Amino acid sequence: METTSLKIGCATGFSGDRTDGVVPVVDTLIQSGGHALIFETLAERTLALSQLAKNQHPELGYEPLLADLLRPVLGSCLQHGIRIVSNFGAANPPAAARRIKLLAQELRLPAPRIAVLSGDQLAQPEQLAFLREQLGPDFDQLDIVSINAYQGAGEIAQALRAGADIVVAGRVADPSLVLGPALAHFGWANDDWHRLGCGTIAGHLLECGTQVTGGYFAVPGLKDVPGMDTLGFPIADISASGDLSISKALGTGGLVTEQTVKEQLLYEVHDPAAYLTPDVSADISQVTVAQTADDVVRVSNVTGHPRPDTLKVNICHHGGWLAEAEISYAGVQAEARARLAADTIAKRLGSAMKLRVDLIGAISIFADDAGEYLRSQPPSAARDIRLRIAGTHAQKDVAERLLREVTALYTCGPAGGGGVRTSLRPRLNSLSSTVPRDLAPASWRFLEDQ
Amino acid sequence: MSSLRNTCTVPLYRLAHSRTGDKGNISNISVIAWQADYFPLLKDQLTETALMKWFAFRHPTRVQRYLIESIHAMNFVLHGILDGGVNDALNLDTHGKALSFHLLDFPVEVDTELAKTLPDVKT
Numbered sequence: 001m002e003t004t005s006l007k008i009g010c011a012t013g014f015s016g017d018r019t020d021g022v023v024p025v026v027d028t029l030i031q032s033g034g035h036a037l038i039f040e041t042l043a044e045r046t047l048a049l050s051q052l053a054k055n056q057h058p059e060l061g062y063e064p065l066l067a068d069l070l071r072p073v074l075g076s077c078l079q080h081g082i083r084i085v086s087n088f089g090a091a092n093p094p095a096a097a098r099r100i101k102l103l104a105q106e107l108r109l110p111a112p113r114i115a116v117l118s119g120d121q122l123a124q125p126e127q128l129a130f131l132r133e134q135l136g137p138d139f140d141q142l143d144i145v146s147i148n149a150y151q152g153a154g155e156i157a158q159a160l161r162a163g164a165d166i167v168v169a170g171r172v173a174d175p176s177l178v179l180g181p182a183l184a185h186f187g188w189a190n191d192d193w194h195r196l197g198c199g200t201i202a203g204h205l206l207e208c209g210t211q212v213t214g215g216y217f218a219v220p221g222l223k224d225v226p227g228m229d230t231l232g233f234p235i236a237d238i239s240a241s242g243d244l245s246i247s248k249a250l251g252t253g254g255l256v257t258e259q260t261v262k263e264q265l266l267y268e269v270h271d272p273a274a275y276l277t278p279d280v281s282a283d284i285s286q287v288t289v290a291q292t293a294d295d296v297v298r299v300s301n302v303t304g305h306p307r308p309d310t311l312k313v314n315i316c317h318h319g320g321w322l323a324e325a326e327i328s329y330a331g332v333q334a335e336a337r338a339r340l341a342a343d344t345i346a347k348r349l350g351s352a353m354k355l356r357v358d359l360i361g362a363i364s365i366f367a368d369d370a371g372e373y374l375r376s377q378p379p380s381a382a383r384d385i386r387l388r389i390a391g392t393h394a395q396k397d398v399a400e401r402l403l404r405e406v407t408a409l410y411t412c413g414p415a416g417g418g419g420v421r422t423s424l425r426p427r428l429n430s431l432s433s434t435v436p437r438d439l440a441p442a443s444w445r446f447l448e449d450q
Numbered sequence: 451m452s453s454l455r456n457t458c459t460v461p462l463y464r465l466a467h468s469r470t471g472d473k474g475n476i477s478n479i480s481v482i483a484w485q486a487d488y489f490p491l492l493k494d495q496l497t498e499t500a501l502m503k504w505f506a507f508r509h510p511t512r513v514q515r516y517l518i519e520s521i522h523a524m525n526f527v528l529h530g531i532l533d534g535g536v537n538d539a540l541n542l543d544t545h546g547k548a549l550s551f552h553l554l555d556f557p558v559e560v561d562t563e564l565a566k567t568l569p570d571v572k573t
Contacts, residue, residue: 045536216469221571223467259467259482262521266480268471270527272518288520301520319537356540365548366507369533369540373507390540429537432474 007034013209024249039086048316050090051146061092115159119442120171143318152278156180175203196280197304198242214254227253310434319429321399325406337414360386468550
């Protein structure tokens with residue numbers, strides 16, 4: 001196995017991320033003798049949306065931008081031996097793999113070896129029976145869209161060692177996308193908790209794309225970031241001992257500093273001594289960071305502890321309807337008129353549904369759904385207010401009443417209201433549980449063997 | 451604070467930076483000192499009790515604080531603060547991504563001499 005370091009880049013941090021970050025990452029990997037590229041494209045709801053797409057058509061249900069992401073780099077990755085690992089298979093990894101095979105043909109490339117992971121989708125009777133036992137009778141009341149277990153890095157590593165050029169996964173833990181290539185590259189044992197912890201934290205730092213390279217960081221005057229329009233996506237350099245450095249694609253905007261790395265280290269972490277994934281309990285409670293060059297930060301003193309006994313499961317289900325409607329008031333008594341409009345709607349709809357009021361421009365984002373904070377604040381002298389009212393109900397026709405009531409403010413509401421916009425959307429809700437590992441075994445196969 | 455020293459109050463953003471993450475109905479908010487020597491006074495004043503009070507209008511059920519001394523940072527985990535989170539909340543910001551900027555307005559009592567040296571935004 002290799003003793004040289006692993007250089008691995010990340011080109012998207014979620015489904016909906018910029019798609020033009022990938023070329024500079026791959027160019028930089030090629031220049032520096034890099035090994036692997038990941039795309040992270042799967043948030044909790046993305047998977048449920050993908051399942052709904054697959055229900056509509058059996059060849060859908062993977063990342064819709066898959067071909068756009070891969071087209072500019074597939075040839076150069078294959079030519080330079082840069083392995084591609086991603087969860088862009090979403091609800092339908094086999095269909096994603098077939099699309100990649102077709103893309104290679106379109107581009108007149110040699111056929112890549114594509115591995116397809118499975119085992120994350122839970123639908124077997126014994127799996128459902130276990131969840132029913134865990135969650136109680138409520139489980140059967142849910143209008144379920146998708147149930148997925150978070151799988152780990154083991155099968156990704158096996159597929160890479162077997163020669164896969166591209167590994168297509170559905171639900172795997174995000175950091176496993178990086179740990180898998182590290183396991184394959186170095187041949188680390190699957191109970192080498194220290195190194196598994198290091199590889200997992202490398203993945204944790206990469207998985208949100210530019211959130212470690214100056215994205216989601218800028219505060220003008222306090223934390224300025226150059227080149228926000230051309231942010232570079234991150235690259236990790238992981239050593240055989242587990243030390244790691246974070247840098248970014250050459251010739252791009254953004255920055256990698258101790259501050260950007262610290263913010264991302266703690267992002268979505270609870271106990272820093274126990275960041276749980278299917279692979280390991282990673283530990284950053286003693287972590288140190290050091291700027292070693294421009295846009296290069298070394299991360300040290302990471303470690304790990306034995307992995308959890310169970311796998312996390314995410315259950316997505318239909319959750320009724322979300323109605324939102326907005327109207328603007330400007331000029332004298334703008335906020336007072338917006339508050340009067342809100343009170344009027346509340347009286348008209350009574351207790352028909354749960355409502356929330358926002359006075360955008362005065363009080364909105366920080367406030368609570370119950371409206372306690374809003375009521376506690378005296379009306380301000382704000383002269384440009386957008387009133388937003390949101391409501392939710394299991395039945396579409398009830399939720400729709402909110403849209404009609406806000407629209408009627410045009411003639412029946414306070415003076416000078418304008419710019420009504422309304423939207424009505426189905427909600428996808430989710431809940432979490434766990435299953436024993438042996439109840440949800442993961443596996444992988446090459447596309448041509450399926 | 452000692453009455454023998456001249457102190458004043460500054461917003462937390464002059465001493466630290468911060469980012470919010472979410473999982474379900476739980477928000478985590480990091481607080482990272484701009485410099486190591488600011489960290490002790492942040493530890494003294496940004497307590498779990500102080501955070502419970504500062505976020506009282508969002509009704510947290512529990513606040514936990516984890517110290518990561520090696521990077522002069524702390525991580526707050528605020529339970530039950532997201533009105534149900536992305537499932538149930540009606541807030542535009544169901545993830546609570548803006549909450550770090552509420553914390554960054556937290557008033558911290560500092561030595562007047564120190565306050566003169568702290569970074570600030572031009573207003």
